Amino acid sequence: MSRIILAHGNFRGTERSGLKWFWQKTAGPQEPPRGVVVEAGVPPQERVDRLPLPEILFARHYHAFADLPDDPELMSALLAWARSPDFLRDLPRQSARRFLARAQGAAGSVEEQCLTAFFKVLHSEITRRMYLEGARHREGVVGIRLRLRDPATAGSAAQALVSDDAHGLGPGIYPLNAVPENPEPGREHPFIIQIVTKKDLSQ
Numbered sequence: 001m002s003r004i005i006l007a008h009g010n011f012r013g014t015e016r017s018g019l020k021w022f023w024q025k026t027a028g029p030q031e032p033p034r035g036v037v038v039e040a041g042v043p044p045q046e047r048v049d050r051l052p053l054p055e056i057l058f059a060r061h062y063h064a065f066a067d068l069p070d071d072p073e074l075m076s077a078l079l080a081w082a083r084s085p086d087f088l089r090d091l092p093r094q095s096a097r098r099f100l101a102r103a104q105g106a107a108g109s110v111e112e113q114c115l116t117a118f119f120k121v122l123h124s125e126i127t128r129r130m131y132l133e134g135a136r137h138r139e140g141v142v143g144i145r146l147r148l149r150d151p152a153t154a155g156s157a158a159q160a161l162v163s164d165d166a167h168g169l170g171p172g173i174y175p176l177n178a179v180p181e182n183p184e185p186g187r188e189h190p191f192i193i194q195i196v197t198k199k200d201l202s203q
Helices: 016-022 055-064 072-083 092-102 105-109 112-135 156-163 198-202
Strands: 003-005 141-148 173-175 191-197
Touching (some): 055 072, 055 112, 072 092, 072 112, 092 112, 112 141, 112 191
Antiparallel strands (some): 003 191, 141 173
């Protein structure tokens, strides 16, 4: 059973074959791979033009993140930044520093620590969506199992999602077309996600 831990945008246990949608072959000289994307088996020279971050999901986390101002221009700038393929090239703190170094106006007044924490949330959401999309291309996958990344700090909604058997597949198991969204807006995704196959269910 493969799994991914959604913490700081890092993949663990994913297969390159499951991320075909994320690859983009390019011609010419290629830079040496680096950053957390490489840990996912997707070097920088093979990334797509835009990362999978729906605006409605971004806004949900932004408005739940109390330390960020209600500023439409800042929201727009951060959304564009987080959708750029370079967003996963660095760890959240490095990405925050790069953003602030280029920021203008109100965007430049955001604290680095605040922006780092927000980028950790976005990293976890983007890598989660990449992993789920990859799972759809794997033969025999029926769904995913949710486990708590840190049971001691998980909220009641997250605890309920790992214990409920809403689809008759077992506690915390969801078909790929019914995977719950992050129940804690403004916070990193609280789950470890594991692929569940037909073989797993038959054991």
